[in-house]
Amino acid sequence: MNDEKEVTIYDIARELKLSASTVSRALKGNPIINYKTRQKVAECSEKLGYRTNAFASNLRRKKTNTIGVIVPRLDSHFLSSCLAGMEEVASTNGYNLIIAQSHESSKKEAENAVTMFNNRVDGLIVSLTAENNQPDYFRRFTEKHVPIVYFDRIPAKEDVTCVCANNFEAAYKATQHLIAKGCRRLLHITIPSASNVYADRCQGFDAAAKDAGCIASTLFLPALNMETGRDAANQIGKMSPRPEGIFVANDIAAAGCMLQLEELGIAVPNDILIIGFNNDPICMLVNPPLSSVSYCGRDAGMMAADRLFEMIDNYDFAFQKIIIDTSVIERESSLIKQ
Amino acid sequence: MNDEKEVTIYDIARELKLSASTVSRALKGNPIINYKTRQKVAECSEKLGYRTNAFASNLRRKKTNTIGVIVPRLDSHFLSSCLAGMEEVASTNGYNLIIAQSHESSKKEAENAVTMFNNRVDGLIVSLTAENNQPDYFRRFTEKHVPIVYFDRIPAKEDVTCVCANNFEAAYKATQHLIAKGCRRLLHITIPSASNVYADRCQGFDAAAKDAGCIASTLFLPALNMETGRDAANQIGKMSPRPEGIFVANDIAAAGCMLQLEELGIAVPNDILIIGFNNDPICMLVNPPLSSVSYCGRDAGMMAADRLFEMIDNYDFAFQKIIIDTSVIERESSLIKQ
DNA sequence: ATGAAAGCGCTAACAC
DNA sequence: GTGTTAGCGCTTTCAT
Numbered sequence: 001m002n003d004e005k006e007v008t009i010y011d012i013a014r015e016l017k018l019s020a021s022t023v024s025r026a027l028k029g030n031p032i033i034n035y036k037t038r039q040k041v042a043e044c045s046e047k048l049g050y051r052t053n054a055f056a057s058n059l060r061r062k063k064t065n066t067i068g069v070i071v072p073r074l075d076s077h078f079l080s081s082c083l084a085g086m087e088e089v090a091s092t093n094g095y096n097l098i099i100a101q102s103h104e105s106s107k108k109e110a111e112n113a114v115t116m117f118n119n120r121v122d123g124l125i126v127s128l129t130a131e132n133n134q135p136d137y138f139r140r141f142t143e144k145h146v147p148i149v150y151f152d153r154i155p156a157k158e159d160v161t162c163v164c165a166n167n168f169e170a171a172y173k174a175t176q177h178l179i180a181k182g183c184r185r186l187l188h189i190t191i192p193s194a195s196n197v198y199a200d201r202c203q204g205f206d207a208a209a210k211d212a213g214c215i216a217s218t219l220f221l222p223a224l225n226m227e228t229g230r231d232a233a234n235q236i237g238k239m240s241p242r243p244e245g246i247f248v249a250n251d252i253a254a255a256g257c258m259l260q261l262e263e264l265g266i267a268v269p270n271d272i273l274i275i276g277f278n279n280d281p282i283c284m285l286v287n288p289p290l291s292s293v294s295y296c297g298r299d300a301g302m303m304a305a306d307r308l309f310e311m312i313d314n315y316d317f318a319f320q321k322i323i324i325d326t327s328v329i330e331r332e333s334s335l336i337k338q
Numbered sequence: 339m340n341d342e343k344e345v346t347i348y349d350i351a352r353e354l355k356l357s358a359s360t361v362s363r364a365l366k367g368n369p370i371i372n373y374k375t376r377q378k379v380a381e382c383s384e385k386l387g388y389r390t391n392a393f394a395s396n397l398r399r400k401k402t403n404t405i406g407v408i409v410p411r412l413d414s415h416f417l418s419s420c421l422a423g424m425e426e427v428a429s430t431n432g433y434n435l436i437i438a439q440s441h442e443s444s445k446k447e448a449e450n451a452v453t454m455f456n457n458r459v460d461g462l463i464v465s466l467t468a469e470n471n472q473p474d475y476f477r478r479f480t481e482k483h484v485p486i487v488y489f490d491r492i493p494a495k496e497d498v499t500c501v502c503a504n505n506f507e508a509a510y511k512a513t514q515h516l517i518a519k520g521c522r523r524l525l526h527i528t529i530p531s532a533s534n535v536y537a538d539r540c541q542g543f544d545a546a547a548k549d550a551g552c553i554a555s556t557l558f559l560p561a562l563n564m565e566t567g568r569d570a571a572n573q574i575g576k577m578s579p580r581p582e583g584i585f586v587a588n589d590i591a592a593a594g595c596m597l598q599l600e601e602l603g604i605a606v607p608n609d610i611l612i613i614g615f616n617n618d619p620i621c622m623l624v625n626p627p628l629s630s631v632s633y634c635g636r637d638a639g640m641m642a643a644d645r646l647f648e649m650i651d652n653y654d655f656a657f658q659k660i661i662i663d664t665s666v667i668e669r670e671s672s673l674i675k676q
Numbered sequence: 677a678t679g680a681a682a683g684c685g686c687t688a689a690c691a692c
Numbered sequence: 693g694t695g696t697t698a699g700c701g702c703t704t705t706c707a708t
Contacts, residue, residue, distance in 0.1 A: 008701055019679045024703060034677060051478075054457045055397040056701035059684050064393070066436070074425060075636070080418035087412060087439050096436050096457065098404070101425050112429075119392045119434065140389075226622070255623050284564070285593050287625035298413070346685055357695045362687060372693060394685035397700045680707080691696075 007050040015044055027052070058120070066096045067123045067308060068116035072104045072130070072153070077280045078297045079127070082151065085301025086125060093309050095122070106132040113137045121146065123308045128153040130193045147311035151304040153195050161311065163304040163322040167197055170293045170326040171204025174247050174275050177291070177328050179212045181273055181335070183245030188218045189232050189257065190249035201249050201277065217243070224249060229256020236272075237264045244272060245334070251276035255286050258333065273334040288332035295326050345388040353382055365390070396458070404434045405461045405646060406454035410442045410468070410491070415618045416635045417465070420489065423639025424463060431647050433460070444470040451475045459484065461646045466491040468531045485649035489642040491533050499649065501642040501660040505535055508631045508664040509542025512585050512613050515629070515666050517550045519611055519673070521583030526556045527570050527595065528587035539587050539615065555581070562587055567594020574610075575602045582610060583672070589614035593624050596671065611672040626670035633664050 009023040016023070018037070026033045026041035033041075044050075058064045067090055071079050083099065090097050098119065102109035106129050116124060117140055124141055126148060134156045141148050150162040171188075178186060188205040190198050202218060209216030219235065221228040229252065236242060236257070248254035254276030258268050268274050268288060276283065279294035303322055310316060347361040354361070356375070364371045364379035382388075396402045405428055409417050421437065428435050436457065440447035444467050454462060455478055462479055464486060472494045479486050488500040509526075516524060526543040528536050540556060547554030557573065559566040567590065574580060574595070586592035592614030596606050606612055606626060614621065617632035641660055649655060 006701085010701080020701090021680080021703075022678055024701095025678090028703095032677070037677080052456050053397070053701050055393045055402070056684090057703075058393045059391070059397055059686090059701085060703045062684075074422040075415070075418045077413070077415070080413040080421075083437075084412040084439065087437065091438060096438070096453065098434050098436050099421075099425065100429060100435070101422065115434065118390050140387075226619070252619070259623070281564070281590070282620055282623050285597070285620050286623045344685085348685080358685090359687075359696080360694055362685095363694090366687095370693065375693080391685050394700090395687075397702090398685085398687045400700075678708085680705105682703105682705090684702090686700090688699100689697090692694085 006053070007045075007048045008053070009050070011048055012041060012044050012050060015048065016040055062120075064120050064122055065094060066098055066119065066121050067125065067305075068112075068119070068121035069097055069099045070102055070109060070112045070116070070124070070126045071099070072127060073101050074099070077282075078152075078278050078295075081297030082127075082301035082304070085298035086305040087301075089302050089305035089309070095309075102129050104129045104131055106135060109135065110137040113141075117141065117146075123312050124148045125304050125308060126150050128155060128195065130191065130195050130198065133195045145315075145317070147308055147317060149304045149308045149311070151300055153197050156194070156196070159319050161307060161318075161320045161322075163300055163307065163324060164196065165295050165324045165326045167200035168204040168207070170277070170295070171201035171247065172208040173204075173326070173328050174277070174293050175205045175208035176212070177330065178245030178247060178273055178275060178334060179208065179214060181245065183243075183273055184214050185241060185243045185245070186214050186216045187236070187243035187246045188216065188249070189224075189229075189246060189253060190218065190220060191222070191224055192220045198249055205247055221253070224253040226252055226256035226259075229253035229258075230260035233257045233260030233264060233266075236261065237266065242266075242272065246272060246274045248274065248276050251278045251280040251283055251290060251292055254290055254292075255282055258286060258290065268333050269336040273336070275328070275334050279329050283329070283331060286333075291331045291334040292329050293326050294329050295324060300324050344391070345383075345386045346391070347388070349386055350379060350382050350388060353386065354378055400458075402458050402460055403432060404436055404457065404459050405463065405643075406450075406457070406459035407435055407437045408440055408447060408450045408454070408462070408464045409437070410465060411439050412437070415620075416490075416616050416633075419635030420465075420639035420642070423636035423641075424643040425639075427640050427643035427647070433647075440467050442467045442469055444473060447473065448475040451479075455479065455484075461650050462486045463642050463646060464488050466493065466533065468529065468533050468536070471533050483653075483655070485646055485655060487642045487646045487649070489638055491535050494532070494534070497657050499645060499656075499658045499660075501638055501645065501662060502534065503633050503662045503664045505538035506542040506545070508615070508633070509539035509585065510546040511542075511664070511666050512615070512631050513543045513546035514550070515668065516583030516585060516611055516613060516672060517546065517552060519583070521581075521611055522552050523579060523581045523583070524552050524554045525574070525581035525584045526554070526587070527562075527567075527584060527591060528556065528558060529560070529562055530558045536587055543585055559591065562591040564590055564594035564597075567591035567596075568598035571595045571598030571602060571604075574599065575604065580604075580610065584610060584612045586612065586614050589616045589618040589621055589628060589630055592628055592630075593620055596624060596628065606671050607674040611674070613666070613672050617667050621667070621669060624671075629669045629672040630667050631664050632667050633662060638662050
């Protein structure tokens with residue numbers, strides 16, 4: 001079943017009448033080895049078709065040059081942008097990424113954690129499920145001094161390193177924006193979740209509404225996607241009085257909502273203003289273009305990876321909360337009332 | 339710098355006065371080991387905080403339970419859907435995914451290939467760059483009998499296993515659709531690329547136009563995104579006579595084109611029909627909704643992974659071309675003329 | 677500048 | 693049903 005014999009450093013050593021240690025050093029470009037020897041080793045390794053065995057090396061060095069990433073899902077614009085950013089940084093640093101999805105299941109997340117742990121990743125980057133924001137299964141990493149950076153969906157406890165937006169503030173700004181456009185009856189559309197992402201947005205919304213003396217209510221959906229966005233619109237259609245401004249916790253649900261409002265004959269922005277969250281590319285595609293809160297996934301991914309490498313390289317475990325910039329992007333969906 | 343001593347099977351063996359092999363077998367749930375012994379081992383391993391060392395095991399077994407994935411980019415709807423499908427299958431089979439992006443650069447792709455090779459992935463799934471469809475740097479895998487499945491962007495040569503759409507046929511159908519709606523002057527918008535994806539779509543378009551006796555031309559853009567889609571629209575605005583039907587090689591460029599046509603006062607579908615490719619979620623969001631060719635990424639990813647595991651498990655290297663279904667999804671952007 | 681030797685933690689062939 | 697033994701391929705002291 002197994003392939004032909006693999007070429008090892010011993011084969012090179014034998015061929016060149018050197019020792020394995022010299023070959024090992026030479027292959028790593030160690031300057032202590034005579035330049036000529038290094039060249040001969042390089043040539044010979046090429047000739048024999050040698051390839052390093054990362055495992056043997058890992059086993060010896062107790063280091064894998066691999067970082068694990070656990071995300072709720074891969075097929076979201078925001079998350080795949082984050083991953084793209086992480087991959088760039090990792091690859092620049094000579095690290096590999098092993099990626100797993102939790103599918104928003106805490107159980108699957110725990111399994112992924114175990115796999116990553118057994119695979120001895122040198123560090124971990126995690127965005128939690130919406131279902132559980134205080135998992136205990138990452139403790140083992142911390143115990144073994146394997147650094148973890150959380151991003152976007154971060155744990156409830158404070159003693160962690162994480163990269164995320166100030167969701168409270170971002171939601172506050174988004175809501176203020178609606179208020180500035182003249183909305184007094186406000187609606188927030190989100191999912192019930194203890195996760196910082198949704199809970200903080202919810203609180204930011206409430207606070208902004210309260211501070212401005214507006215009438216605020218919140219509609220909780222079972223999920224945030226096109227379909228549920230449409231359902232929300234149907235519910236809004238039946239409300240009386242209707243809200244004047246809506247802040248939806250993500251763009252895709254906002255888009256679904258907008259489409260359905262249109263079908264119900266409720267005009268955006270004439271009858272109702274709407275703003276989403278994430279600034280996905282779809283914002284520019286819907287009609288009218290959707291206002292949103294911008295939050296760059298690629299940057300978040302890069303920052304998370306950068307911080308993780310700092311922790312790994314400097315053996316530095318100081319907890320740190322890195323805040324990603326957000327800004328309200330005003331588009332037509334919220335630009336009429338003055 | 340290094341952590342406290344790791345617990346090994348030897349520690350468990352010593353504690354239980356067993357041999358390492360028994361412990362090893364017990365941990366794997368090998369039924370040849372006495373049930374009671376297995377339980378004791380499980381308990382003890384729990385108690386001592388043991389974790390398997392995947393490398394030591396890999397080194398010994400010459401198997402990594404890891405598959406490598408190289409894609410042009412991570413942050414595209416289609417590719418991230420594919421990855422999601424692959425991850426599901428891999429995870430079900432007890433495999434990890436290590437993922438790298440080529441950023442459409444053949445050089446980076448070659449580097450990724452080397453990394454994957456040195457990391458001894460058990461199999462490889464690749465979607466090629468648009469820049470090079472006959473790379474030679476994957477040869478080493480085949481030589482070592484590491485199976486490769488290509489998907490979407492496949493190599494020019496025939497002796498490979500791959501999963502992709504019949505792009506020729508799909509483009510033929512899309513073009514026929516425009517023709518059936520009454521278009522005689524047709525335009526195809528794409529990028530210059532030897533890649534099967536774009537070249538085949540181009541040929542399918544030409545063939546359909548020719549078979550129906552239509553006037554066909556092709557506009558080559560430097561890339562296919564929102565911006566270039568808008569540029570294309572500007573060029574179309576200056577054409578005389580204007581094309582009646584446009585087939586764009588991806589949805590995002592089609593959407594950009596549509597938006598800009600609207601700004602130029604050219605109505606879709608009244609003045610011009612348009613159809614994209616991929617059936618991205620954005621198709622349902624633009625106004626009017628964009629017709630497209632549907633091609634399920636998640637399925638493609640799952641099929642690629644399934645086939646790869648077949649090859650790995652059965653040591654079966656028969657080349658096989660798996661065709662993914664495509665279908666024309668008719669939406670408003672191409673539904674008026676009769 | 678190079679070599680000898682030990683061992684990272686696990687598995688599997690072979691004994692008993 | 694369990695133990696013995698011999699590596700997997702590499703890195704890293706410690707010598708020389």
